[in-house]
Amino acid sequence: MKIFDTVPFFVRLYEPSLAFLHNYQRAFSNTFKSYRKYHCKNTTEQKEFALSEYAIDHIERVHKEIIPIIERTARAYEEQYSLVFPISVQLIVGVYGSNAYAEREVVPNITFALEQLPADEESLSIIVAHELGHVAHHMLTDQKGCDWGGMMWQDPRISAFQEGAAMYFSKQIVSGLPDFKYFSFDAQKDDGYQKALTLLPGIARAFLKDLQQQSSTQMVREWFSIRGGEQFEIPRLGYVIGEQFVATEIERLGGERALTLWTEPNFLQYMNSWLEEVCENEFKNRS
Template identity: 25%
Template sequence: MSTWTFVNVFPAFVNFWQQVHCLSVDEQIERWTSEFMPHWPELLEKQIADYADQNVDWRSVAAEKVFPFLGERLPAMHESHRNLLTLCPTTYQQAELKLGFASPITFVIHVGIGCGAGWVTAYQDSPAIWFGLENIAECGWSDEGSVAGLIAHEFGHVVHEQWRTQRGQAFGEGAWWQLYLEGFAQRCEEIISEESAPHEASNDEDQAWLAWCQAHRAELAAEFLRSVETGEAVQKFFGSWYDIEGHSQCGYFLGHEIIKQLENDLCLKEIAGLTDIEERFKSELRKFH
């Protein structure tokens, strides 16, 4: 039976922003930290901890990449907020129907400090998907199609975690794990949403992203292999603040292509329980170029 809960912080944020939008960025961040976020301490603590794990100063990120743009992105945040409220329950039902997903989930809708448009984690000790409206707006994913795809993608992560746990398989880290993780979620998005174009390319403007990735698949595969083999970070393949030749999030495309290839021999549940991830993914990438 479908069970979901919303933790909707956005209406309170809109009221807060009306009070601070004329202040300096430093004052906005200070009041956000000391006056607004104490109402949701777990949201604040987990975001700060995420940056600490990356050895990144969260205040610098907030001051340079997030708060200066909140005012201009507020209309897009309103749009994505409306779409999330409508589409989260229906996408849950689609995930339940298409993938057999069965777990209570909390949808957290908030304006954060750039920790992701979608983040599968926990809230009050329950499985949760956090939707960062600031990142959704930044990426241009506020329209209905993009939001639907984003939700489906995050459900892909939840399903992957659930299936892997059921098999008793450990979770990993590093470049190969990230490529596997995002590729799996991208494939689940395709199944749940029944759309061939991912949320990164769900509107006309972003169709060029998918076409570019398809045309440069061999080069992307070679660059990923080179980066890993030389010990170079693969951040440029993931996230909206990094890019390859002006194209962000190419790792999501590349991972999806590998998962599709693996489905020639394995079902999705078997892929969710893989242990020889690096070996398989390296082999598939070498076939691409």
């Protein structure tokens, strides 16, 4: 695993101007390609907002904390799952789009945008474990001989399963914390997790309805974005759906089988059946 770090360049040369941000992103154009395409509008207005919000001291604190956390977390995955990550981890300063993301690859590289990350060690540890959990999930799936070419990447049920698996892995690597922290990525506040569990039958019904009526882009915003969650006033409810599905299937099938269910040709219908069951039955609170 290699860490590709553009943050010292940003901090050392920072000046509050659009020209600076343009030159910074151009200097690392390959690094920012996916960020601009999938994870941030990156408009002039967004850049102007970022220039008004940047706190260089905070960025430097996060930068100091996150590198040893990444290295420690990678070692934990190697010890627990015998996985050595053949990836690059990129550290950037974005313009307040996504705080972290895995690339759209079979074995995905990871990017962390430091201006959006918390500076405390516990929250950072959860976020890092979650993103590396995506890599672990893909690697373990690939070992099973997955037909990646047939994967329905745009389907929200696939996204929910991926996020649920990453939440599961983060609980194994950074263990013993209240469940809400693995959802909110915040050491201080619940952010709606407990409420979501009590509302899960209604949430499952709404998710199934949106699968029929909404585009994948609309569902990504409503169910997976921090800026979504209009229906229940809780963002990222797709994570909760995925987490509860993964927890149910691990209990029923065991970890290895449950985490690779998406390789099966009937997976989407299988998840539909689970969602319909949740709609019909009161779901036990797992907290």
